[in-house]
Amino acid sequence: RGVINPEGKEGWFSKISSHDGGYNKATMPLQIATLVWILAHVGSLYHFDSVSMADKLGLTMVDDYSGHFGFWGAFFTGIMAMIVAGMFAEKWYTRSMFFGSMWLLYLVSSWYEVGFWESEQLEGTWGALIWLGFTFFICVGIYMISTHEKYGGWANLDEYEASGARKFWNAHWASLMVGAAFFFGLVIRVQWYLIPSMNAFGTGNWDMTGGSDPWYMKRVVDYILANNAHFIFDADRSYPLGGVNPRPPLFTWSIALVTMALEPMLGPDAVWIAILGLPAIYGALTIFPIATIAKDNFGKSTGVVAAWLIAFMPAHVSHSTWGLADHDAFVMLFISMGFMFWFKAIKNSGNERLTKTSSPRIAEILKSFSVVASEKRSSMAFAVLAGVSFGVASLAWKGFVVGPSILFLAYFVQVALNMFRRKDSTTLNALFLAMLISNLLMAIPFYGHPQMALILDGTGLQPFLFVLGFTLAISYVTTGFRDKPWLLVLGTLFVAATVFFIILFVLKQLEISNAWDVLFTGSGYFTKTKIFSTVAEANAPDRGQLFAQLGPIVLVLALTMGFYSMWSTFRNKNQSHLFFGIWIFAATYMSWTAARFMFNATPAVAVLGAWGIVALWDKANWQGLVRTWKKFGVRTPADRITGARKAVWRTPSFSAILLIILLVGGQQFTYGLDSAIPGTDSSEDDLDETIYNIIPDALRWELAGFSILDSSAYSGNWYLGSFGSSFNDPGWNRAYDWMAQQDSQMHFSERPAFVSWWDYGFQALDSGEHPSVSDNFQSGIPAAGNMLLARSQTDLVSMFIWQLATGDLRYNQINTGDYELTNGFDKIVENHMHTEEQHELFVSIQEELDVDIMKQNIDDYAFTVIQTNEASQVQENSKNVMASGYHRIDGIADTSTLYYRIYQDGERMLCDPEVSASCADGDWSNFDDANITFNNNVRSGQETQYKTTHYIFGDYWYTNDLRDEFGSVSTHIHRHNTRIAMTTQLLNDIMTDSQIVDLYDDLIGMEDYYHVQDYEGLPGDTISRDHEIRYFAIDNRLYPRAGRYTADYSYNQGQPMGIFGAPTILSGQDVTTFMDEVYETSRGSRNFEMTREEVDEAMTNDFLDQQSGLDIDPLQV
Template sequence: MNDTNDAAESGFPISGLATVPAVLVALLALFFGTDYAANGAMENDGYAQVLILPAVAALAAALGRTGAVVSIGSKPIHRAAITMAFVATAAVISIAYNLFESIGNIGAFTFAFVGISTFLLVSSDRREESTMLLALVIGFHLAVSHAANTVMDSSTWAGSAPDLVDAERAAAASVFFAFWLVSIVAGVALTLIMRASRMDSPGSGPWFADLSSHLSRSMMATLGTVLVIQSVPLVWLGQIPDFQTYFEHQYLGSVWALFTTAVILFVAFCHAERWRVIGTLVAINWTLYTFGHLQEIGNEFPDILSGDDAMSTFSWFFMGFWLNVIGIMLATRGRFGDVSPRHEPSAARVWWGQNSYGIILALAVFVALAVRTGWNVLPAMNATATGLWDMTGGSDPWYMKRVVDYIIAERSHFIFDHDRAYPMGAINPRPPLFSWSLALGGLGLSWLLEMPAEDAVWWSVAAFPAIFGALLVLPLSEMARRIHSNSAGILTAWLIALMPGHISHSTFGLADHDAFALLFLSMAFYYWVRAIEGLGTERMFSTPSSNPLYLIAGIRESWRTNPRTMAYATLSGISFATVALGWKGFVYGPGILFLAFAGQITMNMFRKRDSLPLTSAALQMLLTAFLIPLPFYNWPGLNLVFDPSGFQPMFYIIGFTIALGWVASAYRDKPWLLVLGTGTVLIGGILAILYVLQELEIYSGWDILFTGGFYFSKNKIFGTIGEAQAPSRGVLFASYGPIVALIAVGCALVLIWRGARRERQSHLLLGIWVIVATYMAWSAGRFIFNATPAMAVVGGLGIAMMWKGANFSSFAKEWRRSGIGTPRSRWSSLWPATKKNSAVPALLLVVMLVASQHATYGIDSGIPRGEPSARDVDQTLHDIAPDFLRAELLGLSVLKSESYNPDSEMWYMGTFGPGFNSGAWNLAYDWLSEQDSEMSFSERPAFVSWWDYGFQALAQGQHPTVADNFQSGIPNSGGMLLSNSQEDTLSLFITTLAQGDRRYNDGDGFTTDDDCDDTNADINPDAAEICDGVDNDCDDEVDEGTDAYDDDGDGFTEHDGDCDDGESETYPGADEDINGVDDDCDGETDEGDSYSDDDGDGLSEIEGDCDDA
């Protein structure tokens, strides 16, 4: 119930300013109490430092609430004025550093963020959300302070010094998250208490609009229990004296607290729905697991429960069995509340139904980010043997780091790299957007945290790929939801969040563009789905035209009649353009859309549907994707516009789209056989020309078209690239989840069939996407990652379609009809419902299998190979099952009964996971970086190896490289590595250096590719043209723009007496015309005609001079 009006009428201050100091005081009390218990009393200046940022946040929140209730003109002006006021104040705080040194840039950002967010939330009547936001921000700052204050003893540390560094950082993170979670729960509790006590008016936000303004006893009990549970890790960590004890992990941490919170909320939900037995069983067994976990991690228990013998196993079984029996008996007899079934859903169920999708989706994003970062931060920050930063993914991320470092240092893009492909140098062919996003992120963090940019950029470089990977959940889930249902969206979100093939290439520390490209590629597909869903079947024009301008008319008419579809098509094109500015291989995305477009066009021919709307949308999308990145690809020196692995395939895609669209639209009303034949002849003719040109070795268009810009071509170099080889089938299917992969492929075929029959273009598109992605992944291991979005979306759709086909509503109806008056009857009614709808329980088993398998593989793919945390997780998974299930009876056991030792063999982990460098490699590159340090970078001797190691030697080893991961310099390095003798090696060194000398020997910085005389430094493309009879600027013209050049092409130069070398009709000896110009360059104008004064007497013949001679 929303009581806003009642509050207003009672005179209550609508701004709710009292909530701000209440939250601040409560969280400060929590901080000081916790910090005193853990660390003792604080110095006086320490209190001031702790209070500054929370006070800034509280002040901003108070001003934001005040700004929401004052009136300043119209609503847009009001919002703009308040927003600009906060931004201006934050700018003053940041700029006037001497006055606000204690606040700093992070204080300025906090002020602006909290103030503007509070203002917008309160203006939208989301008061509770604004209070929770304030608690979130204040809790964050206090958690940082508490983690910084918490100190553990390191004198008892028994491990190595690098491991101690990891332990110190892990302990600080554990304390930070423990306090922050407690403060968040406390903020939620305070929000509901203040709402109930009328300290603030109830808002109308979706989370609180339908909640009663009065706190029930069950809600208070739930919140109190959650707060206590979240406090357990915080209190326990505060009592740990040293890092050695912390490292042994004999405490319950925040992960346990989060899972326990979920259990508590589920039990509370069961209580609201009167599911007493289920709630009781869940609570009892989670409690048993908690005590069992405490015993497993080394806490002391009675000998009868902590031994390794059969008696201990039997004791735990005995205790668990009878606790469950007693719980069932008490619950069925109504000792925990009424057990009669509800005829109407409870308030909790109504609230969950309204908000579940958003909550589950947000949880999927959180889990996706946690899995991609949680186990990778520490090894990335503390490289083995060196303690420096490290990255996964081989050498490729290191060149990305080199590019980012250049951008930060020079504030410009890295175009030409003189130190790779040594000694020749080569361009940096990677588009700029991804590397610039990393650089700008580093600069932003440098400003915010007031730390050197070279340190801050590491966090940006390492974290952004994981963030992009987690955000992929959003467009894919929304795509599945739009096409099918909310359940399909949720399934898709969790499939991609935990999909091994995606996690393994989007973890913290893997600074590659793949996650960035796949995020925006999926956004392009999502917007294209929205576009084609808005296309109707009505004809755009009554009479088609064969004029090619008919397509332009169709685009114009589409914007007039269906602007939403064209807007989505434009957004799709912008998304593709974003990918193009971050990755050259973007063209495979538009290529897949073209295949779906061609299939739909063909079906339109058979049905005599108008293809002009679809063609207009497709051209709008493709031209947008073409024009936006074109300036970069057309940059002089890069030569990427017509590069087969660059922009060239886009010309084919656009050209074939125009050809197909024109044929299908212009001849819409003709017999389909004629139209299809015309289209076939047109496309076939183009392909025939390409094939002939290929055979004549004039142009390789055929291969470019059918190998995806040589992405699928096989050559000797590709044979040395591991990711270019076909993956093992086990790895291929496990990368998506074996069951998910089979469901996705099967569902793709169904979608293609349904799309063709029911004219659902989105179904046809998704089906083709999966088939093409599967073929690509089957052909080369590097495409496994690219196929993950398609597998997740169509896999989620397939499971949702099966669930819908299982007809759960019929199952529930039969279950209710069989009687559900008591817990016993509810249980017994499951059997008749199962017999009538056996697909439901069968599908539930499949979902359980998929969930457990997917979660296990997903977690495994987020843990670096060789990390001790893999063994910890493996141990945790092993300990979930009770020991009695592994006990042998007559030589048989329910679960695997073999002895378990994760140090020697892991049962669940170790299949996937990123790989950081070994200590030997790190030491080698560190040693290399220290060599020749007295020389400038480009003057250092180059590093020779096979191409795999080039980027890392260049960036981490700080030396030029002969060969690198762009497959540059392979002939030179290959020859050196395979030489038969020292003499051969030296001769190859000399030859390679001579090539560089020949290219740069005049010192003007231009190679023979562009320099028309590389023996003269004054002659190069940037030189000024002078009058010397030489082509100084290498533009194939001599002395242009000088007196010795015939600029107008009339055969005379200025040296030859041409008085106007910009006019071809003016030169010595030209016929004099009556035009006021000296045409023949004799110093006289219009001489020899009746208009000129030939004798100089002041009169011409036209003026009456009878003898003008």
């Protein structure tokens, strides 16, 4: 210092004392620590060079594997050397000897554990005693030295004699700790995913975690890199319809730009490094805005704790690891920045009146806002920055409105409180509008793009426009009528809101608009639609998972501070605290309702959880303990040891709270590590055992039935194994790799399509390199679901024909504006039909848009269930169903006579002419005759239910919402399910198997008939193709083995149904058509098989009996 450049008086190294000459003896501890750190890394490299190749590569399955002293051992040795040097500089010699020797002992013992060296004397129980003896005698030696009259008895530096190390720490401790949180947060998000992502199971190719979603990001990035243009329309998804790429562009463009920067150095691997690595970087960067929010509002200590909490919070780590190429981490970074800038804006905004009068005239209101902008410049700048941050988020995720919506709730409450308190809300109104308008200006270019048309779309900008509209109305009324009585102002807002909501509700009932659902159900996340009920992330998480993902104690502390914030809002009129309280409660409610929002809740939980931890630490009274300690004397090591023991004994609250904080830290650390390790990584077991072995064996000994810690033998996964993403299994990787090699001579958009459930669509597009019928944008759901449940190959081909017809309709509508089949397609269909009526019916099924006509078609062409008697699902011949409908002649319904059909356990019962006089083709033409047979097969007629539960097309049982919700504005799946059912039934009625295949063959032979966007060309470049679906895939999740939940748990991952329920439900069909759900129960010594409903009823009755004091044997499942 001072040799090359002159000494500075400020900066990180200004605390290093000045000296004469070229060598500074005053910094000897720092120099020695630095040398130790360097030598530790040199030693690790030397050891790495000396071990076998298996040890270098971490091949744990090889005999005599012991690994090597890697980077982290050397790194933490250097950190410990720095800590010891700092203690030495402060003359904390006893503590420096203790920590240094204990770390050295740990290193030596850990080398023994992994097999670097061996000793027979250290084996077995005696070995544990010997290690305990080493620890004991080292500590005794340190104590003897520190209390020795000649060599010990040293005094610490007084507070006014702080060393350079203490000065440096006092000046920079917060920055160092936040920086360390960022470093370790980034490391854990990368380390265990890096190598597996470069070596996919089964193929050795690059791989990603997080399911199928990241693969579409890769597809978009590839297009951007190839064409230097954004990928807008994708003709190969939702095949053959195609569709826009609805994802905003900023996340994928950030990956593309980094790829362009890395490409000169890394070549074709650059895109993989960028797409795999950036999510981890974005996730780690989120630490800084979270720390800033906490520091600005609650102090440095809270900022540091918040940084470490978010760095290791499982819900955040698991969504921001290397290899999870989704936009979550990017979006959360900028939403956190939005909150950070907003809190800065309101911190000094105030609520004083900046204008003497108010007026409802627009010009006067704008003038008031201009005064706010000039008087509150810093607050206005921060509000605009908040809007810009939310604007960036809006250009990466359409659900960005979650951030402004939470702030709007707090804004609304604050404005209401201001009215009651006769405070001016003009400043708050101006700031909030500035934020929203800045956001809107950034979002409009994308959402308003003609091909996107997302301005008024429920999945686009519509929710944000609601927030903006409400804010404009509130701002106008509360600013323009500021000086009016608060009851009048509030009443005006209430009446306006009531009228608005009534209009939305009426539009929903008239099936004109789904704006009501968008506003009150979070687009389905909070009140489950049929689609969202099958999406795991849209359903409420398991409560244990929720608390574990956010940290059990941390979440409780965060909610506690949320309640304190609300109290402080009313008691101390603290505006910032109101926003914190609303933030944590809204975030918790959202994560409680839908698993998707657990990740979104992490910033709020981290900030308020950190505030709670620091508040708890303050209650521990550390300062009081130090004062008590000093009263007992701290001159010599002996005095300090004795004084510390007495001070801790007299401050029991400190020990209790310290134990809680250690529990929080240990829990957060292990859960965070667990989330950062793939579930398929064997190193998780090694790390778990390493954590287990940190605890000395002596603490696990059991003496007279008592042990300090759990004395059970180690059995694996004591601390880890509950979290972590996974990579694809070898089967799917090989399947996609095989498919990518098919049709390689064809352009991408010319290749035949692949069909499976939508979960697999994106990876089929990217890894499989083929178009996909369904995809993760929830497109093609009815088609894929019905195809997966097709009863025969012929039915499957019929469904292929329907899908091609739908694509033909869509193609003609886009190009001509007419919603009708193209002439070429229609001509082929007509040539294969036997009558004009059949052709007209086929065309009507595809083209008819009148809801009432289509509902009538359901009535005419389906058999409608009219009564059901279900004694018990687990008894044979127990489910009896009667349905009514019309017979079809050459595919056309004959509505002159209504017939009745009876099913028993899903099998059709044929009418017996010897018993009934009204038999016709196995059905009954007279209800009374049919009902006699029905009642003869049920246990009790009183259990018969008279309602429509299903509509039956051939062998397919569709649930009653097929017709009841056919015209719903919230979803299209019922309309598509109806059309596909009718098409399949019609083709099977009028054609043989070979004729159906011939029709399909002619349709896929329309060479170069369709002109669509070319994936390998610029926007607007087209390619000619025909339409064909050729590839079909299933796995053991789609067609599960089922079995017992417990006995087959390892195979089914606790899900005997796999994901079979999703395609079944969304194709409009009923899971009970394919499988029974049976509960094996017992009461006392008797065993029963029961249905879900019977179990619920029995448990309810047991509860009531117990409440009334009866002695019963409760039902056990």
